Amino acid sequence: xxxxxxxxxxxxxxxxxxxxxxxxxxxxxxxxxxxxxxxxxxxxxxxxxxxxxxxxxxxxxxxxxxxxxxxxxxxxxxxxxxxxxxxxxxxxxxxxxxxxxxxxxxxxxxxxxxxxxxxxxxxxxxxxxxxxxxxxxxxxxxxxxxxxxxxxxxxxxxxxxxxxxxxxxxxxxxxxxxxxxxxxxxxxxxxxxxxxxxxxxxxxxxxxxxxxxxxxxxxxxxxxxxxxxxxxxxxxxxxxxxxxxxxxxxx
Amino acid sequence: xxxxxxxxxxxxxxxxxxxxxxxxxxxxxxxxxxxxxxxxxxxxxxxxxxxxxxxxxxxxxxxxxxxxxxxxxxxxxxxxxxxxxxxxxxxxxxxxxxxxxxxxxxxxxxxxxxxxxxxxxxxxxxxxxxxxxxxxxxxxxxxxxxxxxxxxxxxxxxxxxxxxxxxxxxxxxxxxxxxxxxxxxxxxxxxxxxxxxxxxxxxxxxxxxxxxxxxxxxxxxxxxxxxxxxxxxxxxxxxxxxxxxxxxxxx
Ligand SMILES: Nc1ncnc2c1ncn2[C@@H]1O[C@H](COP(=O)(O)OP(=O)(O)O)[C@@H](O)[C@H]1O
Ligand SMILES: [Mg+2]
Numbered sequence: 001x002x003x004x005x006x007x008x009x010x011x012x013x014x015x016x017x018x019x020x021x022x023x024x025x026x027x028x029x030x031x032x033x034x035x036x037x038x039x040x041x042x043x044x045x046x047x048x049x050x051x052x053x054x055x056x057x058x059x060x061x062x063x064x065x066x067x068x069x070x071x072x073x074x075x076x077x078x079x080x081x082x083x084x085x086x087x088x089x090x091x092x093x094x095x096x097x098x099x100x101x102x103x104x105x106x107x108x109x110x111x112x113x114x115x116x117x118x119x120x121x122x123x124x125x126x127x128x129x130x131x132x133x134x135x136x137x138x139x140x141x142x143x144x145x146x147x148x149x150x151x152x153x154x155x156x157x158x159x160x161x162x163x164x165x166x167x168x169x170x171x172x173x174x175x176x177x178x179x180x181x182x183x184x185x186x187x188x189x190x191x192x193x194x195x196x197x198x199x200x201x202x203x204x205x206x207x208x209x210x211x212x213x214x215x216x217x218x219x220x221x222x223x224x225x226x227x228x229x230x231x232x233x234x235x236x237x238x239x240x241x242x243x244x245x246x247x248x249x250x251x
Numbered sequence: 252x253x254x255x256x257x258x259x260x261x262x263x264x265x266x267x268x269x270x271x272x273x274x275x276x277x278x279x280x281x282x283x284x285x286x287x288x289x290x291x292x293x294x295x296x297x298x299x300x301x302x303x304x305x306x307x308x309x310x311x312x313x314x315x316x317x318x319x320x321x322x323x324x325x326x327x328x329x330x331x332x333x334x335x336x337x338x339x340x341x342x343x344x345x346x347x348x349x350x351x352x353x354x355x356x357x358x359x360x361x362x363x364x365x366x367x368x369x370x371x372x373x374x375x376x377x378x379x380x381x382x383x384x385x386x387x388x389x390x391x392x393x394x395x396x397x398x399x400x401x402x403x404x405x406x407x408x409x410x411x412x413x414x415x416x417x418x419x420x421x422x423x424x425x426x427x428x429x430x431x432x433x434x435x436x437x438x439x440x441x442x443x444x445x446x447x448x449x450x451x452x453x454x455x456x457x458x459x460x461x462x463x464x465x466x467x468x469x470x471x472x473x474x475x476x477x478x479x480x481x482x483x484x485x486x487x488x489x490x491x492x493x494x495x496x497x498x499x500x501x502x
Binding site: 072086130148 | 397398400401402403404405406411415416419420422493494495496
């Protein structure tokens with residue numbers, strides 16, 4: 001049974017506390033959004049879970065295994081700027097994780113093609129990243145994370161650098177892909193609408209040092225549709241979260 | 252776009268040649284031979300028995316020293332860029348040696364190793380290696396930490412990060428270092444040969460004694476052509492083999 005337990009994480013940078021005693025859980029097949037003002041410590045928390053940053057204290061347990069301070073094993077990461085390797089074609093970028101694992105070339109090409117297809121980029125397999133638009137680059141970034149079939153997907157403001165139209169399209173794509181291959185997702189964002197549209201559950205964080213102001217279970221059915229963003233219930237929740245964050249910033 | 256920049260280049264060359272012609276006609280052949288006189292002299296030089304062996308002996312000795320400089324300089328530069336310890340040990344020496352021109356060390360090297368192949372290749376090596384080292388050091392320090400983090404997130408080992416991120420990121424810079432090194436190697440080789448009056452440098456010495464400056468200009472033009480075509484070939488190889496790099500720098 002897939003499960004993520006993060007317990008009592010604390011982290012300071014040069015005496016500046018960013019996270020104090022933070023805990024969270026993600027259940028099998030659950031999409032959790034981490035929402036909070038920029039600079040509050042969301043990325044730091046995600047990178048601690050990912051193993052890229054070491055925590056001062058606390059534990060990260062994935063599927064029963066203590067993975068505190070270690071990278072790899074079961075986690076896939078989508079980065080904000082997509083951060084593709086410019087010297088690798090789209091296909092080779094998607095296959096990167098498998099190459100690290102030592103999967104044979106034929107096998108990793110086959111699997112990478114599958115995920116490129118899933119993000120709608122069949123035709124772009126041999127293109128260099130610089131030949132792709134920002135939206136296409138991020139699709140490759142998503143395919144790269146899915147390709148290692150992680151049990152937990154970590155996404156740090158993956159659509160933050162995209163224009164609004166492209167972002168809306170990619171949100172829908174992500175929901176579609178995720179519904180086909182449901183895994184645990186931790187999705188960092190500072191967009192309230194984005195969090196409501198994508199997540200099953202939202203953890204609303206305070207300003208730094210980040211702590212959870214409120215945990216919201218998103219009541220909307222899946223599959224989600226664009227027009228949902230105009231429903232009164234959606235707007236109501238959106239306003240509530242917005243007030244919560246504004247109040248915290250002023251406090 | 253490309254044809255246009257070629258046309259502009261050609262125009263620039265024509266203007267310089269015209270100015271040179273005017274200057275030559277005013278100052279006389281003993282001071283400044285005209286391009287027409289230089290061209291006539293160039294044809295005569297190319298027909299002379301002494302020219303081709305001199306050119307050949309210069310080129311192969313230079314290539315040995317140059318190849319040695321690349322072989323030592325590239326790994327050393329990468330090591331300096333990636334390890335603060337190596338940087339701290341080597342950098343002071345590199346900064347010291349790089350300011351010493353080939354001409355300054357020639358007398359010492361003649362005393363140490365005579366006037367043979369060892370002398371010429373050593374001069375070339377010493378005059379070239381530090382430019383290669385410092386170019387590669389800067390390049391290696393500039394390897395994107397974000398991309399290294401991506402590799403780490405996919406659980407790439409230290410060696411895998413070196414092979415799959417650092418080396419490909421540095422590949423275009425190897426060709427740039429080769430280009431910079433080549434210019435210095437050629438220059439050092441000619442300097443060395445002029446001191447011992449051998450090979451191409453010897454021809455330059457002899458031409459300097461001539462009443463007309465035309466043969467001297469002919470040899471200098473020849474040297475420029477060699478340098479320009481060799482660096483051009485290296486640049487072409489770079490653009491062909493790393494198309495993603497050119498797009499990044501807009502070069
Ligand atoms: N490597 C670091 N060194 C020093 N300070 C850092 C480092 N990483 C993050 N911080 C600081 O920690 C705080 C939280 O950063 P971050 O987790 O990136 O916030 P968020 O992702 O929520 O915008 C910020 O004030 C940032 O300046
Ligand atoms: Mg962030």
